[in-house]
Amino acid sequence: MRVLVTRPQNKAGKTGALLSAMGHQPVAMPLFETVHHPDRAREAIARGRWAALAITSTEALFEIEAAADAPDMIDRPVFAVGAETAGRAREAGFTRVFTGAGNGEELAGAIAAEPSLFVRAPLLYLAGVPRAPYLERGLAALHVPFETVTVYAMEPLDYDAAEIEALAGATDAILFYSHMTAARFFALGAAKGLAERPDPPALLCLSANVAHAVPAELAGRIRIAEAANEESLLALLG
Incomplete structure (x- = not known):
């Protein structure tokens, strides 16, 4: 075929x-052509003591290696939207990777099911533009504290x-x-x-x-x- x-x-x-x-x-x-901004991801990770990461695309961790770029985050949860994205997180060196069911809405529910994680620190969502609102909308509705940082862009061809x-x-x-x-x-x-x-x-x-x-x-x-x-x-x- x-x-x-x-x-x-x-x-x-x-x-x-x-x-x-x-x-x-x-x-x-x-x-689309992907335009990456890995330095934004590095700066965001280094800026705060995040409870966990959320990613909805493999592009979010472009050129990111946990040992060098996120040493404090290696053993903290990474919530990935699906198997391919989770695989990229493991390749980057993160050890606690949760594999979601494939969409942002369900991922938000899985994150909200761990409320004790976010008592002292918020979630960091490494995102792209344009993007669907499902994860952010779900997190807000479920009262999960989070911050979104845009680290890549999809430019139309x-x-x-x-x-x-x-x-x-x-x-x-x-x-x-x-x-x-x-x-x-x-x-x-x-x-x-x-x-x-x-x-x-x-x-x-x-x-x-x-x-x-x-x-x-x-x-x-x-x-x-x-x-x-x-x-x-x-x-x-x-």
């Missing part, structure tokens, strides 16, 4: 290798109609890992061409929230992963 990968370039390579190993043909179409057709026109499936990415793909005008195909590609979404960005005319092509991780998403390819 020819599979369109809409992840940023720094992640598309890993996904492409997995697809090739499965016998598929990956086609990269990154819709542009494609014209000819480029979209060349990349997406003959695909059998398209992978969407976030609501933001799916919304960007269709904002570029891709829906009309796909809907007009006799057999539109399968639109494989990491979660129901991601699927909400798919236009109504293509709703019948949506398939949602059983769990919010890459393994479950790629399993939809059969």
